[in-house]
Amino acid sequence: MDGHLLLEVVTPERKVFSAEVSELSFPTAHRGYYGILPGHTPVMTPVGDGLITYVQNGQKFLLTVFGGFAEVGPDRVTILARESETPEMLDATTLTVARQEALQRLKEAKGPLDLAKAQADLDAAEIRSQALPH
Amino acid sequence: MASIQDIRRRIRSVKNTQQVTKAMKMISAVKLRKSQDRLVAMRPYATKLHEVVGRVVTRFEGGSPVPPSVLAQAFLSPREENLIRVVVVASDKGLCGGFNANLLKAADAFFLEKGNMVAHLDVVGKRASDWARKHRHEVAAEFTQVTLPDLRKVALEIAESATTQYAQGEIDALYVVHNYFHSAISQGPRVIRVFPMAFGAAPESNAEISHLLEPDPNNVLESLLPRFIETEIYRALVESSASEHAARMSSMDKASSNAQEMIDKLTLNMNKVRQAAITNQIIEIVSGAAS
Numbered sequence: 357m358d359g360h361l362l363l364e365v366v367t368p369e370r371k372v373f374s375a376e377v378s379e380l381s382f383p384t385a386h387r388g389y390y391g392i393l394p395g396h397t398p399v400m401t402p403v404g405d406g407l408i409t410y411v412q413n414g415q416k417f418l419l420t421v422f423g424g425f426a427e428v429g430p431d432r433v434t435i436l437a438r439e440s441e442t443p444e445m446l447d448a449t450t451l452t453v454a455r456q457e458a459l460q461r462l463k464e465a466k467g468p469l470d471l472a473k474a475q476a477d478l479d480a481a482e483i484r485s486q487a488l489p490h
Numbered sequence: 491m492a493s494i495q496d497i498r499r500r501i502r503s504v505k506n507t508q509q510v511t512k513a514m515k516m517i518s519a520v521k522l523r524k525s526q527d528r529l530v531a532m533r534p535y536a537t538k539l540h541e542v543v544g545r546v547v548t549r550f551e552g553g554s555p556v557p558p559s560v561l562a563q564a565f566l567s568p569r570e571e572n573l574i575r576v577v578v579v580a581s582d583k584g585l586c587g588g589f590n591a592n593l594l595k596a597a598d599a600f601f602l603e604k605g606n607m608v609a610h611l612d613v614v615g616k617r618a619s620d621w622a623r624k625h626r627h628e629v630a631a632e633f634t635q636v637t638l639p640d641l642r643k644v645a646l647e648i649a650e651s652a653t654t655q656y657a658q659g660e661i662d663a664l665y666v667v668h669n670y671f672h673s674a675i676s677q678g679p680r681v682i683r684v685f686p687m688a689f690g691a692a693p694e695s696n697a698e699i700s701h702l703l704e705p706d707p708n709n710v711l712e713s714l715l716p717r718f719i720e721t722e723i724y725r726a727l728v729e730s731s732a733s734e735h736a737a738r739m740s741s742m743d744k745a746s747s748n749a750q751e752m753i754d755k756l757t758l759n760m761n762k763v764r765q766a767a768i769t770n771q772i773i774e775i776v777s778g779a780a781s
Contacts, residue, residue: 366538368642368724370531385713386705400546401704402713425714427542427701436539438717 359394362432363410365419365440372440373419380410382426382435390426392433399428403435405479407487418443418487422480443487451488455481494767497760501753508749514585515742522674522735524638529671529728536725543718546703546711569686575610575652575661576600577723579668579730580618582635587741589669589677589734590617596679597621597667609661612648614727638731645724653716656685664719668726669733675740677733684722685715 363380365373381391383406390401403426408419424437458478465471578597580590594617601608613619614633622629631651633644655661663683670680703710 366535368532368535368721369528371534384704386709398701399704400542400701400710402710425539425542425717427538434538436535436542436717 359431361392361394363435364432365408365421365435365437367424367437367440372437372442375412377410377412378414380408380433382406382408382421382433384426385423390428392428395430396428398430399426401426401428403437406483408435408440420446420484420487422483441484441487443489446484446488448485448488451481451485455485492759492763494760494763497756497763501756501760504749504752504756508746508753511742511745511749515739515746518735518739518742522732522739525728525732525735526671526674528638529725529732532721532725532728536721539714539718539721543714545701546707546714549707569662571662572607573609573661574604574607574663574665575612575655576608577612577614577648577664577666577668577726578618578622579666579727580613580615580621581730581734582616583738584617585741586734586738587744589737590615590621593667593669593679594618594621596681598625600665600667600681601625601627610655614644614730636727641727641731642724645720645727648723649716649720652684653719666723666726668730669737671729671732671736674736677736682722682726684719 360376360378361380363373363375363377364371379391379393381389383389383404385402385404389406390399403421403424405422406420408421410417410419420439420441421435421437422439424435424440427434427436455478458474458481461474462471462478465474576597578593580593584590597618608627610630611622611627612631612633613622613629614636616634619629619632619634631648636644652661652664656664664685665681665683667679667681669677671677
């Protein structure tokens with residue numbers, strides 16, 4: 357494959373990422389991950405929570421994504437994310453704190469709503485820490 | 491004629507006022523930049539989302555069966571407008587020229603036209619809630635002292651409750667009255683209808699691309715439309731915030747230059763009075779010596 361895809365990730369707060377990539381995959385809300393190569397059939401689909409993986413010059417990179425919407429075309433992929441970060445935007449110490457806080461809340465949760473919120477925060481922290489460079 | 495002492499005192503007091511207006515101008519400039527950054531950052535998102543929704547919606551207008559979800563129907567086959575919800579977005583503080591006055595005039599005009607249909611009124615900003623109280627409009631929700639990072643939460647709250655209300659048939663349309671940010675020197679009130687939304691034709695260049703909607707059209711619309719509503723409201727709030735700071739900046743700039751003008755005038759006056767006093771004294775001495 358010598359084709360290239362223009363990957364754009366935008367959130368309401370900022371343009372997170374915009375560059376040419378050779379392949380990528382992103383999580384969907386309904387059935388696992390979508391892997392996209394240049395020349396893909398046009399698709400629109402809701403995006404789930406997880407990691408976007410993209411390949412640039414043979415190297416793999418990660419982005420986090422939380423909810424939103426993807427529009428896939430033959431030569432471009434636009435992801436309108438609710439939230440998204442590059443690893444550079446994340447900080448290991450704040451993540452650890454967020455994770456512990458979520459765990460604490462999970463233990464003390466009263467009612468299913470609290471529980472779900474705490475679980476979601478914990479999941480988000482987990483996803484973010486996976487995106488951090490090891 | 492006022493004495494030199496009096497004029498000096500006045501100059502000092504005007505100078506103090508000028509310092510305050512200058513400081514306020516600086517603060518507004520910084521805040522304007524923050525709001526404007528946010529606005530610039532979200533515009534690509536909003537435009538993209540608008541495009542995507544437009545493309546999906548026009549697809550269904552082509553005769554495909556309308557999906558059963560209520561929200562989708564709101565966009566595709568709107569109900570007749572009998573009950574509407576309005577969000578009036580003003581500022582918390584004054585001293586920003588015609589910002590609030592113009593906006594509330596626009597809100598008055600809107601109420602004159604559709605006031606009898608308003609079923610639910612939200613106000614953002616203290617000035618808007620004062621206005622509602624003065625005109626005895628019933629306010630359902632009030633958002634005051636909202637900081638810039640919290641605007642998104644407010645937008646989400648309004649969007650969620652509005653969609654629920656639509657689904658339950660309590661409202662048929664959602665309007666937002668806010669200040670639109672053209673540039674740092676030009677802002678103006680604007681009324682937008684967030685939904686149901688009238689879309690023009692899909693962009694020509696993309697007309698032939700027909701996207702697969704995965705997993706199914708209903709699902710796609712279901713996740714797309716709430717986001718769209720939220721973004722439109724958020725955008726209105728951010729525009730209003732940028733407009734407010736821009737308006738305050740320019741009115742404080744005007745106030746500072748007015749103060750400067752006044753100081754110059756008073757200084758001139760003071761010098762004249764002083765010169766007159768000196769001349770008087772010389773005349774007295776000369777005429778005293780001559781006699």
